[in-house]
Amino acid sequence: MEITINGKKVEYSGPPWMANLMEFLGISSPPVVVERNLHIVPLRELEREPVEDGDSIEIVHLVGGG
Amino acid sequence: MEITINGKKVEYSGPPWMANLMEFLGISSPPVVVERNLHIVPLRELEREPVEDGDSIEIVHLVGGG
Amino acid sequence: MEITINGKKVEYSGPPWMANLMEFLGISSPPVVVERNLHIVPLRELEREPVEDGDSIEIVHLVGGG
Amino acid sequence: MEITINGKKVEYSGPPWMANLMEFLGISSPPVVVERNLHIVPLRELEREPVEDGDSIEIVHLVGGG
Amino acid sequence: MNDSLIIAGRAFRSRLLMGTGKFATRRLLEEALEASGAQIVTVALRRVELDNPQDSLLSAVDPRKYLLLPNTSGARDAKEAVRLARVARAAGCEPWIKLEVTPDPHHLLPDPVETLLAAEILVKEGFVVLPYINADPVLAKRLEDAGTAAVMPLGSPIGSKQGLRTRDALEIIIEKSGVPVVVDAGLGAPSHAAEAMELGAEAVLVNTAIAVAGDPVAMALAFRKGVEAGREAFRAGLGQAQKKAEASSPLTGFLR
């Protein structure tokens, strides 16, 4: 399926769960935050959160700022 | 009847029309503006505008300002 | 004799030496400085410095300043 | 003879008078000022002012300034 | 060359707007207005005094010579400001309004939120709105987007005569604005008015500094010249200030 992650189109064929997607992307959860279609996905629910074709997903983290 | 004009209680017993009230007060209309119970009374309608007991009337004019 | 000390006329009849005058005035030398007729008198020479009628003497010391 | 004019060495073989030198240089006097060996030469005396080998001559004029 | 101030499609020769408050006599006001060359003059609204109904300095202001610009001074929120604007229009003024919303009677500083709200309403009602604001570039832009005919950022608090204490922000407002920037409040001397014009302001509004001057008429003329001086300098192209010195005379060679 094709999903949009942080604004980039990505082809993903792994298991359709957010936790798997994160693994696929090589992102060890904290301190990241995942938004799926503008809704925040609590980290503890990444296993139960599906990933579907056309999803728009944002993965953000804290960085230096003023 | 008792009416409130510019915040002061006034006893008025003349004809119950705004034009008469103005005359009673010695105010030659322009450039004043009359508000009766928060509604502006066009100057040309002062004759037709009633004055009733308990009315709250504001009579204002332009003055120097910055 | 009459001498001027710090601008004030003073009648002095003691022994005509600066050391005696200082004692008379109740001034224990340091950290004061004595000028006699515009010349500085080293403290160690107060015994040997005469006092004569008409002398103008300044006795100053250090005070707080910026 | 060799003279220094405004800091430049100049070979001059004309008549030994300042007026002639000025002519040689193509300078129509006013509003210039001539200094010969640090002394100001009044313009009316240019005819009578000699020019000698080794002289240091300054010729200046007014220009825009603040 | 012609250099008019254009507000809401109307052209004015003078870039000095003048306020009419605090004048000692009607005569002084009349002559000061004349001397200032102002074409737009601000006025305020007040209750008629019932025991002395006829007084009004305003008879000094001929509405055929001057565009009367009523203000909403005294309004503490959008609702009161809108009410005052409507009353002013009913008083026979053209629908131009200097919008002031100042909840704090002590510092008389404007409320950005209420001012924007009132501006949106008054623009819809067909008013030509000139809002008095803090020197806030983002707010100025929002008011422009809301349809105001100009923005009137303050130089320093009303009547303080401190001049352009908000210079940095004014420069940004002027750079960004698509409507005329009229610097209002705090201009205490002609040099302040000139400085505002040199920055590129389209006009200035002055009241207190003229009204309370030893000689208000002479001061009105002085401000007029100050505004013209600043405007002409802006158009003539001012050089940049610089830290280093630069000789204005050639260093005289022959001393060396």
Place this chain on the structure above:
Amino acid sequence: MNDSLIIAGRAFRSRLLMGTGKFATRRLLEEALEASGAQIVTVALRRVELDNPQDSLLSAVDPRKYLLLPNTSGARDAKEAVRLARVARAAGCEPWIKLEVTPDPHHLLPDPVETLLAAEILVKEGFVVLPYINADPVLAKRLEDAGTAAVMPLGSPIGSKQGLRTRDALEIIIEKSGVPVVVDAGLGAPSHAAEAMELGAEAVLVNTAIAVAGDPVAMALAFRKGVEAGREAFRAGLGQAQKKAEASSPLTGFLR
């Protein structure tokens, strides 16, 4: 009413002295002088270029219309300044001299000690001396005591266009001075000139800001108006600046 600038017993209508350096063309200088209304114009001395002896912007300056005020720019000490002053007089100028002694060619700031020394000599030789100085109240007083006809404290470094960075000291100089105070150097805009006049300066000298403007002629006129605005405001009596705001409109009772 008449309000002349008096220097050394001579009266001038204009309080704007203008410098003649840095102009692109003789024509521009001529027209800018005309527009400025200046009656006193400064000039400098330089070696004639032997290969091009006839050039001189100065032909633009008619000595019957303007009082030529030669400066001693380039002088690094009293001796050089005195020499330049004498040469200037020999050039046919009246014995007026703008005394400048600037040992440091980088910042072009004046030397207080050499300036006083040169002033004493030149006054004895009958010159009307106008010394260019740092904004130093004590030095200004000493120069006055030495017989100078005026003092010319700087607003900021020559050609820097930074305006009155020495305002505090200028106020003291003006308060104490018995001779005209002419603010020189650093005036980059009409607002700066107006500010100097509002403080009570008797006149200002401007050169760079006019000469390097996009349109020098328009800028000369702008400075003229700025100087007039500041002077008239000073005479009309400026109010004091204050921290607190003060309403210019009556707070409208009927909203309460």
Place this chain on the structure above:
Amino acid sequence: MNDSLIIAGRAFRSRLLMGTGKFATRRLLEEALEASGAQIVTVALRRVELDNPQDSLLSAVDPRKYLLLPNTSGARDAKEAVRLARVARAAGCEPWIKLEVTPDPHHLLPDPVETLLAAEILVKEGFVVLPYINADPVLAKRLEDAGTAAVMPLGSPIGSKQGLRTRDALEIIIEKSGVPVVVDAGLGAPSHAAEAMELGAEAVLVNTAIAVAGDPVAMALAFRKGVEAGREAFRAGLGQAQKKAEASSPLTGFLR
């Protein structure tokens, strides 16, 4: 005697808040934080870079030692700001948020209307809101009334290092405010931070001036001392500035 900064009922010894942007290395950030003595440090949100997911300066910031204060930088309106605040909370931060709404990416000045709107929403959602605002006293008051835990007026534009260009307005904000005033943005040197504290600000936030210094660690310490100096001076009671001089030494009598 104890002198804590209290925000939302929480006490902090340090009155220097520090930003974590623009540091060259994690090591420098870590040491600068240590040297600054800061207890509240701001952070931002950004997309993970998919090709390099693990980088994060932030590992330098131990959440047990520092209270992380995420900002909403990048938000152009209330909606975006609220979204960012929620994301920050989901990232495990405590519900404290530095609210920034800056529609103009060039000047990065805050939007007063959107900031107030976002503040109202976030306060309802239980956030401790610290809004970054223009130095606008009326807006500051409205935010306080809306329940923000502090107000963060700017001294000058972000990163400009110009210091307190808004001093007059800051004084009014401090005088009127019932919540801590934290001066943010534009503080380029310890003297600027000290000045803000001397005015009576409760704290300051510094980032750029430390991060881009030649030696960020030494600069962090310098700011720490500057903030302490200003605070202690404020508490010790500063005298008023005055125009006139006043001898600090007795004028020595015997010379007369």
Place this chain on the structure above:
Amino acid sequence: MNDSLIIAGRAFRSRLLMGTGKFATRRLLEEALEASGAQIVTVALRRVELDNPQDSLLSAVDPRKYLLLPNTSGARDAKEAVRLARVARAAGCEPWIKLEVTPDPHHLLPDPVETLLAAEILVKEGFVVLPYINADPVLAKRLEDAGTAAVMPLGSPIGSKQGLRTRDALEIIIEKSGVPVVVDAGLGAPSHAAEAMELGAEAVLVNTAIAVAGDPVAMALAFRKGVEAGREAFRAGLGQAQKKAEASSPLTGFLR
């Protein structure tokens, strides 16, 4: 790293010189000196009061802990200043002298000519001379050439607490000076002292602001920190101020 102030070959840890005038009690002076960390303290000369010969605040100042720096306050010309310097030396002080020549008792501003004259004499007599001067770069250079051990330009008039009103000139003096620049007079708050140090001054002298503070001891400590903050910032390398804003946070991509 070691960062000593070196004057006349002598090293001092503290860059805060403190004046001893105007203290209410000997105790306050003693504790304030202690808190300030100062190593050089200024004192003045005065006639002994014959009716009360023993009083002297000065007993608070232990000459083994502090270098006493007598001033010549009250001197109106070089002759009086030289006389005072000699008397001070006779009083047992080391031959260090803070040279002050102030003919005008009202503004207490220094006389450049007399100060240079006195400096030349005192240097010949073996004094270590620290002259108090106007912020005049050329004069500062001449004093250095005359052999003074430092220069002490004023920030603003003595006791006025106005801070660095002469900043531009101070920057030039610091840039050009080959001897330590000690900013004296007018420093009214730690932020002023920090600013002077940030400019690159080697030290500052403070008296009035500490002596008249509500709590002089706390204020002395505050100034100590302000001086350290400014010095450390200077050494750490301050960035330049700039007009434009510059984000300290990355603009958050995912909102777009």
